[in-house]
Amino acid sequence: MNILEQKNFIKSIVPFNRVNDFTLDEVCKALDIVYFKEDTLIYQQNKKPQFLYFIIKGVIQELGEDEILSVYVENEYFDPITLIENNIKHNFVAKHESICYALPREIFLHIMYQNEELEGFFFQSISDKLNDNLKNEQNKGLVNFMMAKVSDAYLQKPIIIDENETIYNAALTLKNKKGSSLIIKGSDQYGIVTDTDFREKVILNRINFNAPIKNITTFGLKTISDEEFLFNAQLQMNKFEIKRLIVLDKKEEIIGVLDLIALTSFFASHTYSIILELDNTHTIDELKSASEKFIRVVRVLYAKGVKVRYISKIVSQLNTKLFRKLYEMLCPIELQEKSCLVIMGSEGREEQVLRTDQDNALIIADDCDIDIELIEEFSKSFTQHLIDFGYPKCSGNIMVSNQYWRKTKKEFEHTIFEWINTPNEENHMNLAIFYDAFGVAGDKYLLVDLKEYLFKMATDSTIFHSFFAKPVLNFETPLSMFANFVVDKNKHKNELDIKKGGIFAIVHGVRALSLEHKIKKTNTVERIKELEILNVIDTKFASELIESFTVLLTLRLKFR
Numbered sequence: 001m002n003i004l005e006q007k008n009f010i011k012s013i014v015p016f017n018r019v020n021d022f023t024l025d026e027v028c029k030a031l032d033i034v035y036f037k038e039d040t041l042i043y044q045q046n047k048k049p050q051f052l053y054f055i056i057k058g059v060i061q062e063l064g065e066d067e068i069l070s071v072y073v074e075n076e077y078f079d080p081i082t083l084i085e086n087n088i089k090h091n092f093v094a095k096h097e098s099i100c101y102a103l104p105r106e107i108f109l110h111i112m113y114q115n116e117e118l119e120g121f122f123f124q125s126i127s128d129k130l131n132d133n134l135k136n137e138q139n140k141g142l143v144n145f146m147m148a149k150v151s152d153a154y155l156q157k158p159i160i161i162d163e164n165e166t167i168y169n170a171a172l173t174l175k176n177k178k179g180s181s182l183i184i185k186g187s188d189q190y191g192i193v194t195d196t197d198f199r200e201k202v203i204l205n206r207i208n209f210n211a212p213i214k215n216i217t218t219f220g221l222k223t224i225s226d227e228e229f230l231f232n233a234q235l236q237m238n239k240f241e242i243k244r245l246i247v248l249d250k251k252e253e254i255i256g257v258l259d260l261i262a263l264t265s266f267f268a269s270h271t272y273s274i275i276l277e278l279d280n281t282h283t284i285d286e287l288k289s290a291s292e293k294f295i296r297v298v299r300v301l302y303a304k305g306v307k308v309r310y311i312s313k314i315v316s317q318l319n320t321k322l323f324r325k326l327y328e329m330l331c332p333i334e335l336q337e338k339s340c341l342v343i344m345g346s347e348g349r350e351e352q353v354l355r356t357d358q359d360n361a362l363i364i365a366d367d368c369d370i371d372i373e374l375i376e377e378f379s380k381s382f383t384q385h386l387i388d389f390g391y392p393k394c395s396g397n398i399m400v401s402n403q404y405w406r407k408t409k410k411e412f413e414h415t416i417f418e419w420i421n422t423p424n425e426e427n428h429m430n431l432a433i434f435y436d437a438f439g440v441a442g443d444k445y446l447l448v449d450l451k452e453y454l455f456k457m458a459t460d461s462t463i464f465h466s467f468f469a470k471p472v473l474n475f476e477t478p479l480s481m482f483a484n485f486v487v488d489k490n491k492h493k494n495e496l497d498i499k500k501g502g503i504f505a506i507v508h509g510v511r512a513l514s515l516e517h518k519i520k521k522t523n524t525v526e527r528i529k530e531l532e533i534l535n536v537i538d539t540k541f542a543s544e545l546i547e548s549f550t551v552l553l554t555l556r557l558k559f560r
Helices: 003-011 021-030 080-085 105-114 116-123 126-147 167-176 195-203 230-240 260-268 271-279 284-291 294-303 308-330 372-389 409-421 425-435 445-457 462-474 498-516 524-533 539-559
Strands: 032-036 041-043 051-057 060-063 068-072 091-094 098-104 160-162 181-185 190-194 223-225 244-248 254-259 339-343 360-364 406-408 438-442
Touching: 003 021, 003 051, 003 098, 021 098, 021 105, 032 051, 051 105, 080 105, 080 116, 098 105, 105 116, 160 167, 167 181, 167 195, 181 254, 190 195, 190 244, 223 230, 230 244, 230 260, 254 260, 271 284, 271 308, 284 308, 284 372, 294 308, 308 339, 308 372, 308 438, 308 539, 339 445, 360 372, 360 409, 360 445, 372 406, 406 409, 409 425, 409 445, 425 445, 425 462, 425 498, 438 445, 462 498, 498 524, 498 539, 524 539
Parallel strands: 160 181, 223 244, 360 406
Antiparallel strands: 032 098, 041 091, 051 098, 060 068, 060 091, 181 190, 244 254, 339 360, 339 438
């Protein structure tokens, strides 16, 4: 980039869009361009930071002890607070190959303290920063829509057949390929046949199924480059009153079909286009490619002001589809009929937004006679592929690759019995994790039966339920006697642990009450509503709990 392009790039990023040209020149003169290979450690915990990085290309992850804390992408920067405090609290790693501008710390601090706008932004209150960032995300979302390319949307794979193929064989091909349109190769041009054409042109007109497909083909296709803006694709569809555009690459070769559903989905929230992509994946690489777009859904929905608990439900639905697809791709057919893949923890409760470590298990039918080595091979492969997709390995080893979480139904019953009747911290933690379990794929009745067994074993004994609820008291509420926040004074100096100080107390408190009253829901908000229906808690308290929980999830998403 030349100096003008550098200035435009920096000026497009909040809060640097507020500084004058003189300050921008000073910033740009001090910039250096750096390249990071995949998995490069950029910031190392407890070291001294040297640069503020502006991401030109790539993805950077901020990593905690056992989870991904934040993700930074193009046109974002990291990490000003680290530079101000002169202490790196977490590791920052390049998830993919990345190119960044590096601004030396001393230059950044000099410019910040000389500029009231910048200083005010980085030292403003949390509530002000939330509002400021939300406006920025909304504006960024609008810009992203306007700048999005055709290649960013979901494109149906082209299904190309010859014009002399019979209508019957063409319909069979469309069915087997699970498509909604066929591209017909003529002698000198291409045409298109849609699923609607088979109904309205063939069935209603009683055309012979052995007639050539060219008889119902619409020739004279409208095409668009994969590098064209999506906004222009929408204009073309409106202008020509069509629902599909054929997408060409630089070599003028057909690479896909953009339909109206995928287009409108992209401008809505991207969710439907990713669901379509997941549904149409046939290989591990395609599945991985689709999973990498989940973070975009989070950003767009958050920018639109959607509550985090609803975002987490959508992300959980996407994750569930991904886990099910991976299970079906890797798991032998005979094992799929004799097992149930379950997810647990925040994912099982549908409360996960950014990817945390894996929490999953495999319940195997008692009459399963599949070779143990084959089951173990599948389990290890499943765990490893999820790691490759960006789902970190569980620090507690709560994964299908661990034999403790891969058992027959009868063995799980013995384990549940032990969890309940041998009260200790580890057993109650495992019981809590399993109570949040949600069936993803396979024979889900295996999990249903185990949940019923759990309710049967967890009797009305007040002693058991008291012990189970006790972990709520493990972490003190971070408020002083004068209602001020009590922040960490050691490793995470001046920081507040929202998860330990607020979220955990609500989640586990609600979980303990739900288990006592044999509630089958796994989501915390849905459990609260069930407790309200059962008159365990009153309407006002239920409403306050839900709102408090939502606020805490929002803060954790934005600032963790």
